[in-house]
Amino acid sequence: MASPMSAGGFLAGLKAEGVTVVEVGDWEHHNRNHKGPWGPVHGVMIHHTVTKGSAHTVDLCREGRPDLPGPLCHGVVTKDGTVHLVGYGRANHAGLGDDDVLRAVIAEKPLPHDNEANTDGNRHFYGFECENLGDGEDPWPEAQLEAIEKVAAAICRHHGWSERSVIGHLEWQPGKVDPRGFTMDWLRERVCERLR
Numbered sequence: 001m002a003s004p005m006s007a008g009g010f011l012a013g014l015k016a017e018g019v020t021v022v023e024v025g026d027w028e029h030h031n032r033n034h035k036g037p038w039g040p041v042h043g044v045m046i047h048h049t050v051t052k053g054s055a056h057t058v059d060l061c062r063e064g065r066p067d068l069p070g071p072l073c074h075g076v077v078t079k080d081g082t083v084h085l086v087g088y089g090r091a092n093h094a095g096l097g098d099d100d101v102l103r104a105v106i107a108e109k110p111l112p113h114d115n116e117a118n119t120d121g122n123r124h125f126y127g128f129e130c131e132n133l134g135d136g137e138d139p140w141p142e143a144q145l146e147a148i149e150k151v152a153a154a155i156c157r158h159h160g161w162s163e164r165s166v167i168g169h170l171e172w173q174p175g176k177v178d179p180r181g182f183t184m185d186w187l188r189e190r191v192c193e194r195l196r
Contacts, residue, residue, distance in 0.1 A: 002159045004039045004126075007088045009158070010074075014083060017154035019147060022084045024062055030071050031089025037123055038090040043105045043165040044152045045094050045125040046187065047073065048132040048178040054078040057131045062086035073129040075151060081143030083128075083151055093129065094121025097172035108164040114174050121172055126155050134180050149187065153194040163191040 005013065007028035014021050031038065051057040057076060061084075064070030071087025078084065096117035102124060104111050128151055132138050152166045159165070168184040169176045 002041050004041045013154045013158045017150045019150045020082045024086045027085040028088050030087040033089045042124045044155050045127045047129045047169045048134040049129045050134045058084045061129050073127040075128045077130040077147050081147040093127030094125045097121045108162050136180050140181050149190045152191045163188040
């Protein structure tokens, strides 16, 4: 069982991993904690945004939409590999997912197929939205992929987790397809190499 890092520890961990970070507004205090607890944390969840344009994407992920208030993640990874911190604490990114998947993440075992949505993921996962149209054709620049790898590794390193604590939204909630354009097994291999 892991308590979330402090906002300062989170920022320091990302920078120590070599991440280029932009702090957006009062990100350290921008959260949805009034809607429920944040923690214990068990993993890192990766998403794609289905948006185009970095400034628009960062603003949307910070402010949210009428039907889904922000922040929609902790960090936005834009095409150039910059990580924009938009919130810290409970964020509207994971939604309800599969309790069997959560148990596998906690045990750091291979993930079962997600077939139900009965567990609050916003409480248990750090979340990163990655700027991409999510159509399977929009490219993933190497700088962006490297930044995704680094943010995941930084959090795993802090908590003493392996790469098995890094999952995609598509592995958590039935019907989700993100991230699309690379596989999570491929990303986990990269995170594993970095942690070595």
